[in-house]
Amino acid sequence: MDGNEFSLTIGNLLETAADNSPNQIISYKGKENYTYRKFYERVNSLARALVELGVRKGDRIGFIDWDTNRFMEAYYAVPMSGATLHTVNIRYTPELIFYTMQHAEDKVVFVRDEFLPILERAAEAFDFVEKWVIYSESGKFKTILPNSYNYDDLINGKHNAQLPPADENDVATTFYTSGTTGLPKGVSFTQRQLILHTLGAAASLSNQPVNLGSTDVMMPLVPMFHVHSWGVPYIALMKGMKYVLPGKYDVLEILKTIKSQGVTVSLMVPTILYMLVSHPEARNYLEGANLRVVIGGSALPRGLAEKARQLGIQTTTGYGMSETCPILTISTFTSEVQKLPEAEQFDYRLKAGVPIGMVNLKVVDKTGKSVPKDGKTIGEIIAKAPWLTNGYVKDEENTKKLWKDGWMHTGDLGTLDQRGYLSVVDREKDAVKSGGEFIPTLIIEDAISTCKGVREVAVIGKAHPKWGERPVAYVSSEPDLKGSDINKHLEMLVESGKIAKFWIPDEYIFVKEFAKTSTGKIDKKVLREMLSSSQ
């Protein structure tokens, strides 16, 4: 071999990480610890075992587990075997789990034993699965699934198979994203796209105030079935960071692990942050940890960010989606924002942020023209970057809607301010349009969240004969809160110029709890159904 053939593959990333940081640790809940070197050996063994099981280039391998070191092994081993890792969304209903596995045509499926009952109920329907690999922490399991192997036997076995030559354009991962309507859609990413996302995100997560560096201890709290756990399983190893996997999420266990493992950085949706800071023992574990948290998935309500700050947690926000690998923006500070007083900087931490390196992002009106950078004018967010999905799996129609004129159309509505910071104000489909004007539900939700006594809130549109639509707020709160209290609070915000008067909801509906989507967001689809069936 002559010349430079070191391409952008997962295998090259891992080999480099293991050579550069051989003694760095990957820890499963602080209980099972591997060095990068040992991890590399295990991954290599698993990749070879896959080849010996008959896995060939382009085959899909399903993986069903919590956030474990096994899942982490698959993140590397499956692409290195030439196959595509299908991270199965375990928060879906059994029917949707089956649908996505069938749609992906998973040839081999890895399952944690506690998920066996879901699959065994419909064992015969999984006739497209040739082999099952089962993992049990107890070491023992029983299954009626045919052709099943033990994960531990497989990875600890001797495997002489050669790995196929890696190509950076091999499809490395696939997973399904649920829209607000219709069946989940599959997206996929090549090895090259993953490496570029890793490099781009690492280069930008290092900016103030996230300051991500190789001496950090990382424990993401973003499900590994969901958009590569935001890319951190690759970013952390490339940077040589200590990496901690939380397993199945248990709030108290997570708090304990943060303290015992010295976790310094995490990523999560607002709901998880809410659960952490609301835990009665939170202060015991978080104080002194100086944890930095990057929030994504939905907007970070100011009230929650303030509560986190009181516990010493520094929050910033990111924006992206399943189609974008996912990171597009992070609310790190530009030179301009760095010079602002801390209170103003806090406002910027709550915005979706600035595009990361090599992400080109615009907010455009219906004609495709950029809207003014005034922090007010709402348009659709469109983006280009070298790591966005090429399209939906077996779905030309939606792919055509996604990519127009070389830009990915996110379907999200946002504003850009004069300093270039993006705010995501709504999903295009969630926006309430009243009298021809958008009412940005994320902003009005954020405003309501700062009213004392409010726990969670979601605003949706209700058909209105005069205005087309008017906003209705669903609220969970402390016992005594009334709609009139919220109204009073919002009117103050109208007076101070923070929101428009016509954004104030017509109605408040108090609920005990919200139905959540598989990624922990409030499920507005469910609320809409409730509203329409009550009319």
Add this chain to the structure above:
Amino acid sequence: MDGNEFSLTIGNLLETAADNSPNQIISYKGKENYTYRKFYERVNSLARALVELGVRKGDRIGFIDWDTNRFMEAYYAVPMSGATLHTVNIRYTPELIFYTMQHAEDKVVFVRDEFLPILERAAEAFDFVEKWVIYSESGKFKTILPNSYNYDDLINGKHNAQLPPADENDVATTFYTSGTTGLPKGVSFTQRQLILHTLGAAASLSNQPVNLGSTDVMMPLVPMFHVHSWGVPYIALMKGMKYVLPGKYDVLEILKTIKSQGVTVSLMVPTILYMLVSHPEARNYLEGANLRVVIGGSALPRGLAEKARQLGIQTTTGYGMSETCPILTISTFTSEVQKLPEAEQFDYRLKAGVPIGMVNLKVVDKTGKSVPKDGKTIGEIIAKAPWLTNGYVKDEENTKKLWKDGWMHTGDLGTLDQRGYLSVVDREKDAVKSGGEFIPTLIIEDAISTCKGVREVAVIGKAHPKWGERPVAYVSSEPDLKGSDINKHLEMLVESGKIAKFWIPDEYIFVKEFAKTSTGKIDKKVLREMLSSSQ
């Protein structure tokens, strides 16, 4: 256009930077300031002008200038026009300048007016140059060079030419690297390689203690004709940093600019650092600046690093070469080193460091086997990364020596310690071999540099009937220093186990000044000639 076609091109990097940080500043000595947006417009205009001048894909464009904003414009505009930027080494002799331009077949050449005399002396020999573009800060110039244009007219003109479609595999840059023997050899890099180097270096320069972030103010002091100014003209814009260009190096001017522009980060060879910290007014300008400096090109002598520290300058070290784009390693801290006391960390700052993201690096013996990670065993440094040059221009023989079995053979000798830190101990060709054992001249030079009164030092080998070679030290020093003083100092270091007894030079030759190479290193070739002619 459907799907994701946002490839790794210089044009995409610049467009993204201008969109993301439109108001950030590129400053020429603090005197001429452009926003990124304005810079983008100028670059686009220049690229179109080049196309209108007849430049076509793959043509080489020579550029002869100090570190100016014009040169910076060419860094972007030439690749965007489809051509290759040849950064001409202005520190070469006129003969070598001519040789490299002829070898590269420069079709259009940009020249700063003060370099005209060198070219005009041999105007007729430059028959391969079709067009000259001349820049003068005074706005006026006279030349006998045929077909010459004024840079300002060109960039300020109206150009309607379309830029050719960019391909990430287009060759973007070329320049010549002088070995210790023979004529300079040309290396070249594609747009993809430059973008990947940008991403990889940005991701790792952010680690402790360099901490490079978007809020830094960057002024590299690495000539722009030399290995992409270590990549910073691309890294800084991708990250949205304020960028300062120093023009022709003038130590007092540089010190003033550091203060007036609030420079926080720079990169340079040890000689430049020596000149900065030795300036009588250094303290006035550097105190309070909290400057972080990354040193490369040669090893950083401990004495110099300590002197810099006393002025508040934090140093780290990098390693790379023309063939590697250039960055391979930086002495940022791993988790392990981060936990050490500051005094021990200081030792690590002086090492060449750890490989940056996606760089795989080994130190191997003659059989290609990795040497033990003991910080002692010396071997050749070999590397892989997605941004190493594919080979030498029109030179298959040397390309074959460079790339063997998929690894780039650097020809540098080094050690790896148990924490994975590289130390470069010598160029293979510079090493002194005494009694069959290597004497690492960089280590012995470093040891001599810590002797009070020593300014600069270079150790070379002298033929010896018994030992094959023995080391001889050339030293510039304070007036009273004697060889016996240095010997006493080195014997102390032998006793403390820092160096081996047989490394102590047989002879000290005191010189007033050293001849330097074009990159500011002591020219050992000249010393060898002096030594052999005196024998």
